[in-house]
């Protein structure tokens with residue numbers, strides 16, 4: 001099956017070293033109302049600079065699973081991809097109850113939401129002609145900001161939409177989940193009840209969870225873990241993320257993919273809470289895995305073969321399945 005990128009399509013074998021969860025441009029719902037000083041030209045140059053740096057580290061593909069209501073901008077991403085040569089894959093899909101899912105979508109049912117997801121994957125996003133390559137799905141808010149609940153009714157409806165669109169199109173699902181109150185198992189229950197195979201699902205934001213029972217349950221069901229928040233020290237220290245990763249690899253569990261969940265460019269002004277998170281997470285940048293995390297893995301005895309599995313083989317198998 002061909003994979004939709006922002007500049008056309010590719011084969012799974014073409015992906016190469018992949019960061020599975022980064023954002024080129026993001027803004028919380030409503031940010032566009034507060035973006036009077038957004039300088040698109042300047043931001044474009046800044047993002048190109050950051051992407052070029054990580055490309056020089058050997059990364060060849062970035063997955064940008066920006067939910068549709070969080071400032072998702074496929075044309076911005078396509079221009080970055082065109083300028084830098086970085087392959088970029090964008091998603092369809094909505095964010096969580098506490099921080100997303102605008103009223104319009106609360107008034108649609110799962111099938112109606114799934115219809116839009118399928119259209120974005122098969123025909124393109126809006127009138128751009130740029131097709132989504134995977135489906136984002138989400139539960140739980142952000143520690144210190146909003147809603148660390150279980151799976152709410154509206155989230156369940158949206159997860160079912162994601163499951164139905166997955167079945168209709170074959171593209172994989174990427175799940176945002178809380179690191180402090182994770183519900184990956186329950187998300188898998190809902191998706192499996194829609195007929196989705198766990199091997200088509202990545203339970204993201206898992207690296208900060210630090211609970212081996214949780215990891216084993218998800219991996220033994222055949223789903224993938226996203227260790228995709230390296231550098232966000234405010235939520236969980238890298239040492240905890242690394243301890244979990246090295247421990248899992250040490251006992252032969254390697255269905256794991258890597259990223260940082262960085263935001264290269266924010267739409268709208270940032271509040272004090274986000275500014276403090278940025279200040280206290282100096283390594284939250286696109287090159288952190290290449291420059292710091294991979295050397296730490298090597299120092300712990302992780303082989304080049306295992307690193308290749310995390311960065312190249314697993315993203316390929318996740319899409320190819």
Ligand SMILES: [Zn+2]
Nearest residue numbers: 021023065261
């Ligand atoms: Zn994200």
